[in-house]
Amino acid sequence: MPELPxxxxxxxxxxxxxxxxxxxxxxxxxxxxxEPVPTAALKALAGRSIxxxxxxxKYLLVDLAGDTTVVVHLGMSGRLTLAPATAPRERHEHVxxxxxxxxxxxxxxxxRFGLVLVLSTSLLAADPHFCRLGPEPLxxxxxxxxxxxxxxxxRGPVKTFLMDSTVVAxxxxxxxxxxxYRAGIHPRRSVARIAPPRWxxxxxxxxxxxxxxxxxxxxxxxxxxxxxxxxxxxxxxxxVYDREGERCLVCHTAVRRILQANRGTYYCPGCQR
DNA sequence: CGGTGGACCTGCTGGC
DNA sequence: TGCCAGCAGGTCCACC
Numbered sequence: 001m002p003e004l005p006x007x008x009x010x011x012x013x014x015x016x017x018x019x020x021x022x023x024x025x026x027x028x029x030x031x032x033x034x035e036p037v038p039t040a041a042l043k044a045l046a047g048r049s050i051x052x053x054x055x056x057x058k059y060l061l062v063d064l065a066g067d068t069t070v071v072v073h074l075g076m077s078g079r080l081t082l083a084p085a086t087a088p089r090e091r092h093e094h095v096x097x098x099x100x101x102x103x104x105x106x107x108x109x110x111x112r113f114g115l116v117l118v119l120s121t122s123l124l125a126a127d128p129h130f131c132r133l134g135p136e137p138l139x140x141x142x143x144x145x146x147x148x149x150x151x152x153x154x155r156g157p158v159k160t161f162l163m164d165s166t167v168v169a170x171x172x173x174x175x176x177x178x179x180x181y182r183a184g185i186h187p188r189r190s191v192a193r194i195a196p197p198r199w200x201x202x203x204x205x206x207x208x209x210x211x212x213x214x215x216x217x218x219x220x221x222x223x224x225x226x227x228x229x230x231x232x233x234x235x236x237x238x239x240v241y242d243r244e245g246e247r248c249l250v251c252h253t254a255v256r257r258i259l260q261a262n263r264g265t266y267y268c269p270g271c272q273r
Numbered sequence: 274c275g276g277t278g279g280a281c282c283t284g285c286t287g288g289c
Numbered sequence: 290t291g292c293c294a295g296c297a298g299g300t301c302c303a304c305c
Binding site: 173 | 296300301
């Protein structure tokens, strides 16, 4: 479900409603996620106040007093939402943090690919989940020169390259397809056969598509919602993703779906070379 | 080393 | 109508 834009949209929706609140209790209802939920560490959060909500790649970082950060990854089907403390438990609700002010922050994740960690804020960057991540695509420095330099000596197709989190953080299956459509580059093109101007175009396309998706509240194909339960609207703006057989809006060629590294890739054979 | 394919899960959809 | 194969927004690891 969530790539960088969706996680950023969740972050923005939660931050003003979380900062300044205190965690009053943690409930671990179903600890089976990608890694077992650290129940004891979550229980130990009681009494601490929330200082901020950040994002790195597709990870949400809830910073608490006392050099402590709760890391949440939404996997494919995770939803992190605020609800009244009295709200009944939902199906697939794994973790809930009760907050001062009578709300509860809860993680619902049917497919269980999500992740919850409790880490020391100051040591976060050294954690194995974070230490190998590439740059944030919306930060300064993510440009054509960077992509070209990382591609030196590599051979694979550009689409899987963009989805490699050590190359750039946060680009997933939807936005890799969409960015390459914008750049007019065929997803199977080898990274060894992309000239500098096209790397610049690729970097720009990635940034633009992510920024627009954030503006539109993310992409809701099935079940994505922000922290307040609101769906996104960027699915209306998707040019190729999930549009197999439909016409390209520019050249009217039928959009094609192929398989790359076992993931569906969508592209326009007319516009992308 | 880098790249691919399968594994991890549940739930929904489309074709028979 | 009902069943089942296939597929889904992510990540990790074994294997070539």
